[in-house]
Amino acid sequence: MNVDRFSLPLSRPLATASGTIDERTGFVVRYDHRGETGVGEATPLPGWTESVADCESALDRASEAASTGGHTGALLALDAGEVPAARHGFATALLDADARADGVPLYRWFDSERRCERVPVNATVGDSPPAETAGAVERAAESGFECCKVKVGSRSVADDVTRLRAVRDRVGDGVTLRADANGAWSREEARRAFELFADLGVAYVEQPLPADDLTGHAALRGGPVGVALDESLVDRRVDAVLKTDAADVLILKPMVLGGPGNAHTLAMRARERGVEPVVTTTVDAVVARLAALHVAAAIPNVSPCGLATGDRLAADLAADPSRVVDGEMAVPQDTGLGVDSSEVRTDA
Ligand SMILES: O=C(O)CCC(=O)c1ccccc1C(=O)O
Numbered sequence: 001m002n003v004d005r006f007s008l009p010l011s012r013p014l015a016t017a018s019g020t021i022d023e024r025t026g027f028v029v030r031y032d033h034r035g036e037t038g039v040g041e042a043t044p045l046p047g048w049t050e051s052v053a054d055c056e057s058a059l060d061r062a063s064e065a066a067s068t069g070g071h072t073g074a075l076l077a078l079d080a081g082e083v084p085a086a087r088h089g090f091a092t093a094l095l096d097a098d099a100r101a102d103g104v105p106l107y108r109w110f111d112s113e114r115r116c117e118r119v120p121v122n123a124t125v126g127d128s129p130p131a132e133t134a135g136a137v138e139r140a141a142e143s144g145f146e147c148c149k150v151k152v153g154s155r156s157v158a159d160d161v162t163r164l165r166a167v168r169d170r171v172g173d174g175v176t177l178r179a180d181a182n183g184a185w186s187r188e189e190a191r192r193a194f195e196l197f198a199d200l201g202v203a204y205v206e207q208p209l210p211a212d213d214l215t216g217h218a219a220l221r222g223g224p225v226g227v228a229l230d231e232s233l234v235d236r237r238v239d240a241v242l243k244t245d246a247a248d249v250l251i252l253k254p255m256v257l258g259g260p261g262n263a264h265t266l267a268m269r270a271r272e273r274g275v276e277p278v279v280t281t282t283v284d285a286v287v288a289r290l291a292a293l294h295v296a297a298a299i300p301n302v303s304p305c306g307l308a309t310g311d312r313l314a315a316d317l318a319a320d321p322s323r324v325v326d327g328e329m330a331v332p333q334d335t336g337l338g339v340d341s342s343e344v345r346t347d348a
């Protein structure tokens with residue numbers, strides 16, 4: 001196993017109610033398996049995953065474990081609850097090698113019957129004043145996005161309503177709007193926001209309440225605005241979320257869930273329970289974005305996913321083979337992830 005550190009600045013930082021993301025530091029993982037070199041990416045996001053330091057030491061331990069116990073030893077050394085980003089990095093490299101060895105794009109390694117050329121995606125719009133928010137959604141709509149997710153919760157509910165009204169006034173009813181409060185509201189604020197957002201045609205709000213408040217989320221359901229849970233899934237709490245009927249939608253971030261395989265399994269489990277999966281990145285470099293894209297591509301009729309985050313990075317690890325056209329991302333049909341490990345550079 002080979003591990004290389006990278007650090008990439010964002011050209012367009014993402015402002016959210018739980019802070020602004022302005023750079024991404026992580027590790028490229030390479031692993032030789034079945035005659036192929038697979039590539040993976042571990043890009044921790046503190047608050048969501050382990051720290052960069054804990055990710056690095058977990059990858060060190062996994063590398064040790066791999067030298068005696070092979071890929072099984074490495075996977076056993078990487079706990080999805082403790083070090084999800086490190087596990088994502090290694091698991092992605094292993095899956096990339098497996099899919100290459102089997103001669104299929106990664107999404108077909110999850111479901112060999114499937115063919116999927118494109119995945120619908122949402123534009124992601126950060127917190128900013130009303131005119132800027134409306135401008136960002138308008139530009140996204142003009143470039144073909146039919147679904148836009150707007151960050152809320154940094155301001156008062158009344159101010160967020162003003163922002164979303166400015167958006168509706170600017171783009172009309174043709175664009176599906178979602179909001180993401182990143183856990184910022186009290187139950188009372190959330191109740192008020194759901195009432196007012198209904199008139200603005202907001203499809204769902206991601207994480208209206210703090211992660212632990214599953215009862216509160218369950219009580220917000222049933223109206224025109226859906227409840228999507230994201231932070232509530234951190235630390236392997238998916239079972240609790242499903243059991244308490246707390247969500248209409250699960251936001252599945254492979255980096256937070258310990259890898260693409262875990263995310264795919266949870267997506268299928270959600271579907272069986274009548275809960276819609278939406279796959280998103282944690283604003284990652286190209287390797288992890290592709291891994292998330294393949295997870296989404298393996299889900300039939302997936303709802304627009306939060307994968308269009310690549311243009312926020314000022315630099316990347318390799319050229320991105322997927323492009324967003326008319327609100328859809330092209331799925332690479334080459335074997336594995338669709339980027340060759342030799343093209344991935346951490347020294348650029
Ligand atoms: O879902 C999207 O549109 C993009 C991803 C995103 O918003 C995000 C990115 C990094 C960390 C947290 C989040 C989030 O969904 O809360």
Ligand SMILES: [Mg+2]
Pocket residue numbers: 180182206207230231251
């Ligand atoms: Mg979210």
